[in-house]
């Protein structure tokens with residue numbers, strides 16, 4: 001049975017991936033994270049679906065079947081005192097899937113050093129151990145490594161980011177939002193260089209705005225500033241204003257997490273075909289401006305979920321500086337070449 005260590009398995013993408021691998025079977029999994037709340041919730045839901053599908057007796061029986069091939073580890077990959085344990089875990093597995101990062105733009109702006117420490121320093125340590133022990137590494141990077149679209153220079157032209165061809169256009173240093181993207185970019189460059197020189201086995205995944213169940217906590221549930229979907233949902237549930245940053249003209253393409261997970265599983269399964277490859281994972285089918293996204297979400301909420309008498313949220317404009325603070329910058333458009 002192939003042994004896979006998933007770092008960051010308790011996050012949004014990690015929970016979906018771990019559960020899908022468990023459902024398929026044939027893997028022995030170790031799920032490492034600071035917390036496993038989301039993964040537990042996902043397993044409970046997956047077991048519930050299994051019961052509905054198969055008329056199985058109870059949720060605990062279904063959960064027990066799924067969790068028999070998984071081990072939970074709570075470990076902080078930044079902590080130097082836990083490095084020996086991390087190394088020992090890596091040594092016991094065949095494939096390492098690294099999803100750990102600080103991944104929300106509000107934190108890149110409010111705490112750029114923490115963003116760098118986790119996204120680069122800690123992940124470099126994971127890479128170093130994998131290189132030393134000759135382990136296959138699947139590194140989650142980001143569509144943000146492409147930076148701004150060239151359409152900011154050449155108006156009205158659609159550019160599709162390509163893994164082998166596209167230039168990577170970052171903003172100035174005083175826009176420290178880019179520390180996340182530049183950290184991920186340098187990590188990719190180091191992994192690639194080792195691939196050439198030492199035949200290091202790796203695949204890099206660049207996700208393009210995934211969306212789906214368990215994406216982020218709502219700001220009214222838990223401290224912090226999540227990604228846009230959870231901000232808008234929170235505003236709708238609490239009849240508060242939905243805030244459009246800098247007019248909401250920037251565009252994104254959204255990919256359903258279960259479709260993305262299918263791609264992640266295939267990359268894990270096809271070691272030889274995917275070796276030393278970088279993959280854009282996403283679709284161009286759902287491109288929308290954030291303004292349009294807000295109006296569409298409000299319309300659906302109004303039609304499907306609004307309680308009688310509940311006030312519908314107003315949609316208001318705010319500046320990036322007002323919403324995120326000094327150092328914010330944005331990506332105007334994010335289309336991808338997903339032919340690979």
Ligand code: NAD
Nearest residue numbers: 008010011012013034076077099100101140142207209210
């Ligand atoms: P997430 O924040 O939900 O998951 C990241 C996980 O890493 C969290 O569960 C967190 O607890 C864990 N973590 C953070 N610091 C840690 C530490 N020091 N030690 C151990 N665990 C730690 O994010 P996600 O959306 O699941 O993203 C997963 C990966 O995909 C990230 O690398 C991210 O950069 C990349 N990505 C995701 C998207 C997307 O659309 N979700 C887009 C671009 C890139």
Ligand code: UDP
Nearest residue numbers: 105226227228229231243244245250290330
């Ligand atoms: N945004 C917004 N209102 C919010 C939160 C975010 O208009 O309440 C904008 C943000 O400025 C960005 C887009 O929505 O242009 C997507 O932001 P998100 O944080 O989801 O992640 P990104 O795609 O920028 O990494």
